[in-house]
Every structure is written in C-alpha cells, then in structure tokens.
Amino acid sequence: MGIKKYDKIIKITVPTPFPIGDVNTYLVKGDRLTLIDAGINTPEARAAFQLGVAEAGYKVSDIEQVILTHHHPDHIGLLDDFDVDIYGHSYCGNWISYNESFLNWRREFFIDLFRALGVPQEMIQLANNLDNTLKFGCEKSVLTGELKEGDELPALPGWHVLETPGHAQSHLVFYREKDGCLLAGDHVLKSVSSNPLLEPPSVRGAERSKPLLQYNNSLRKIMYMDIQQALTGHGNDIKSIHSLIERRFARQHDRAMFILSMLKEKPMTIFEVCTKLFPEIYIKETGLTLSETTGQFDYLLERGDIQVETIENGVIYYRG
Ligand SMILES: [Zn+2]
Incomplete structure (x- = not known):
C-alpha cells in the first residue's frame, strides 16, 4: 500500500482479498488527470485508494477519466464511484455493467466447456464458482470509448495502445515511446507468471479462444520493444522485462x-x-x-x- 512517483505517473497500491495480493492503480497527469485501472470493490481498497489520491495531492473528484488495462474485478472494482469517461477494450463493456442474461450465457458457456474437458457431471456446478468474484467488480458502469491497437490514449499524448490478449480477452498495454515506459497491466508480472484465463468469446456461439497461444503471441509482441521500465498491475516494477519473458517462455514449455x-x-x-x-x-x-x-x-x-x-x-x- 501507499504511493510511488514517476515522471507524470503516480502508483497507488491497494489491498485485495485475492491470492495475488495488492493491486496497483496509476494516476497519469496528461491533458486530463487519468486513472489507469480502478482497483477492487472492497471497503479496504476504497479507503486505501482515497488515502493514496490525497497523498498524491489530489482529490478523487479531480480524476477526469479512467482507462482500463482489462476487465478483471481487481482492475474495475471502484469504477462505479466515478462519473467520468471510461475507456478500454470493447470486451470490457459486458463486464463493467453485466446483466442476468449475460451471466447465464457465461455459465452455459463454461458448463458446455467443462463437459468437453471431462469434468464429471456431479462437479459441473463448479462453473457457478466463477461468479464468486463478481461482487469485487462493478456493475453499473459504462464504457464510453473503445480502445484499439495503435490508438493514442485520449488526453495522454505520446501514449499508445497495444492489444495483448491472453491473461484476459480484453487485455491492453500502454506504451510511452519517449522513455520506454510500459503500463503493463497483468500482461507480465515480476514475481508470478500471469494466468491466461479461459473466457467466453466476445460473440455468442463463436469458438472459445486459446488464451495461452494468444498470450505467447502477445509476449512476443513486446519482446523486442525498447522497454526501459514496466509498471504492472501487481507487485513491483520490472526493469529487465526481456529476460523475464524468456524465463516465462522456458517455464511454460517445461x-x-x-x-x-x-x-x-x-x-x-x-x-x-x-x-x-x-x-x-x-x-x-x-x-x-x-x-x-x-x-x-x-x-x-x-x-x-x-x-x-x-x-x-x-x-x-x-x-x-
Ligand atoms: Zn489483476
């Protein structure tokens, strides 16, 4: 917990009840004061976030827009607290304001998938466990702008979007070329490997995605970029991302x-x-x-x- 300052970026770390531990959010000062990722929906995280924003010299109401690296609950949790523009991958839309029809479809997707994977009939209801984390996210926020590969971030000149599906179907990273700074979300984490998660396709009835194959492609995408520093969704910053990616590839292959x-x-x-x-x-x-x-x-x-x-x-x- 607490804050850490960089060039026009302030990292605010808040606790989560998940095994991964704390989650990082970032305030970026551009033409608008921007929040990258919105923590998790717990009273502890909300209090820590408010304290961090104050320590950074701002009020929560000073934040003018939110940009998401992906749609997982520990990155969208406090979104409902804001009445500002929210940007992210189009896939995020269904998750920041879900409804029963979407949740039913998601459950059905996993039940069919679990059957094919050989999950015994009496355990198929494990698919319902997947709903347990929803309460840590938000439920009535609206994506006001969709981000795509190559876009410059709104009101943040010099920052560009790279699509990096794998850990999440919605995953994006943001790169500032002038100093090789990468806002990496959960694409690469310093002390644990990111889990490429099975998720429903964005179009109902489409084939399931192959998240590990997507993930490896997304790692290759950043492998040879000039990245001086990666600021991640959990844990400490990464200085030597290229050697870390090589280690991740080797371990996965093993x-x-x-x-x-x-x-x-x-x-x-x-x-x-x-x-x-x-x-x-x-x-x-x-x-x-x-x-x-x-x-x-x-x-x-x-x-x-x-x-x-x-x-x-x-x-x-x-x-x-
Ligand atoms: Zn996360």
Missing part, C-alpha cells in the same frame, strides 16, 4: 513437456490431468487450474505433440 510425458503413458482428459497437477486446489480454483491445464494442451496440440485419442459422450481424450 510444464507442457511434463504433461506430454503423462499423456505418453495413457490417454487422459484435460480435467484428469488438471487434478493431477493441482490436487490441492482444483476444486476451489476451478477456473484458474482448468485454464492453466487447457492452455498447455492447446500448446501441445499446436506443436503436434499430442492428438485427440477418442471422444466419448462429448468428452475429449488426448494422447501423446
């Missing part, structure tokens, strides 16, 4: 090879592998652990290392 060795022994479903990789937490953290496992399968399939062995009652078995 995990995939471990799964490949399991699938060479016998064909399995994604759920079976998930329970072996995460025996302690797969029930509580269903979304995270199934996302991680599915991502590795997508990676192995793309490389041609594994194949579909058989499909029984819609459940897919793979072999190495």
Whole structure:
C-alpha cells in the first residue's frame, strides 16, 4: 500500500482479498488527470485508494477519466464511484455493467466447456464458482470509448495502445515511446507468471479462444520493444522485462513437456490431468487450474505433440 512517483505517473497500491495480493492503480497527469485501472470493490481498497489520491495531492473528484488495462474485478472494482469517461477494450463493456442474461450465457458457456474437458457431471456446478468474484467488480458502469491497437490514449499524448490478449480477452498495454515506459497491466508480472484465463468469446456461439497461444503471441509482441521500465498491475516494477519473458517462455514449455510425458503413458482428459497437477486446489480454483491445464494442451496440440485419442459422450481424450 501507499504511493510511488514517476515522471507524470503516480502508483497507488491497494489491498485485495485475492491470492495475488495488492493491486496497483496509476494516476497519469496528461491533458486530463487519468486513472489507469480502478482497483477492487472492497471497503479496504476504497479507503486505501482515497488515502493514496490525497497523498498524491489530489482529490478523487479531480480524476477526469479512467482507462482500463482489462476487465478483471481487481482492475474495475471502484469504477462505479466515478462519473467520468471510461475507456478500454470493447470486451470490457459486458463486464463493467453485466446483466442476468449475460451471466447465464457465461455459465452455459463454461458448463458446455467443462463437459468437453471431462469434468464429471456431479462437479459441473463448479462453473457457478466463477461468479464468486463478481461482487469485487462493478456493475453499473459504462464504457464510453473503445480502445484499439495503435490508438493514442485520449488526453495522454505520446501514449499508445497495444492489444495483448491472453491473461484476459480484453487485455491492453500502454506504451510511452519517449522513455520506454510500459503500463503493463497483468500482461507480465515480476514475481508470478500471469494466468491466461479461459473466457467466453466476445460473440455468442463463436469458438472459445486459446488464451495461452494468444498470450505467447502477445509476449512476443513486446519482446523486442525498447522497454526501459514496466509498471504492472501487481507487485513491483520490472526493469529487465526481456529476460523475464524468456524465463516465462522456458517455464511454460517445461510444464507442457511434463504433461506430454503423462499423456505418453495413457490417454487422459484435460480435467484428469488438471487434478493431477493441482490436487490441492482444483476444486476451489476451478477456473484458474482448468485454464492453466487447457492452455498447455492447446500448446501441445499446436506443436503436434499430442492428438485427440477418442471422444466419448462429448468428452475429449488426448494422447501423446
Ligand atoms: Zn489483476
């Protein structure tokens, strides 16, 4: 918690009840005082945010616009406190003011997906666990402007948008060329790897995305950029992002090879592998652990290392 100052940027850190710990928001002074990401909707985070803004020499009512790196609850939580323009990827719209029809569709998407992954019938209701974090987000905010690849950020001259889907379908990072500063959201974090999460497609009925493959492409996108400093959504700033990205790639590949060795022994479903990789937490953290496992399968399939062995009652078995 507390604040940290950079060139026209002030980092305000607030607590979350999530395993990831604190979340960072940033005030950027441009033609408008801009907030990058809006923390999480808890009384503790709200109090810490208000204190941070005051320490920075402002009032919350001085903030003139909010720009989102992505739509996850710990980055949109305090949005309902503002009556200003809100910018982000178009995918954010459904999440900052969701309705029952959207939530039902999301549940159905995950129930169908979980079946194909081999989640047993009696555990399919785990899909409902995915709603547990919604209360930490906001529910009646409106996206007033959509940001796309290459856009200059409104009222922040010199800052440009890069689309970096993977951790979230809505994920964007913002780059200031003059000093190589990257507002990185959760695209790369210093002390933990970002989870590429399974999420419903933006168009109902479309194929599911392959978040780990998207994520790796999005890492490659920033790999050779001149980034002097990355200010992230959680934890400390990153100075040497390129070597960190190399380590993330290597670790992910090693995990995939471990799964490949399991699938060479016998064909399995994604759920079976998930329970072996995460025996302690797969029930509580269903979304995270199934996302991680599915991502590795997508990676192995793309490389041609594994194949579909058989499909029984819609459940897919793979072999190495
Ligand atoms: Zn986050």
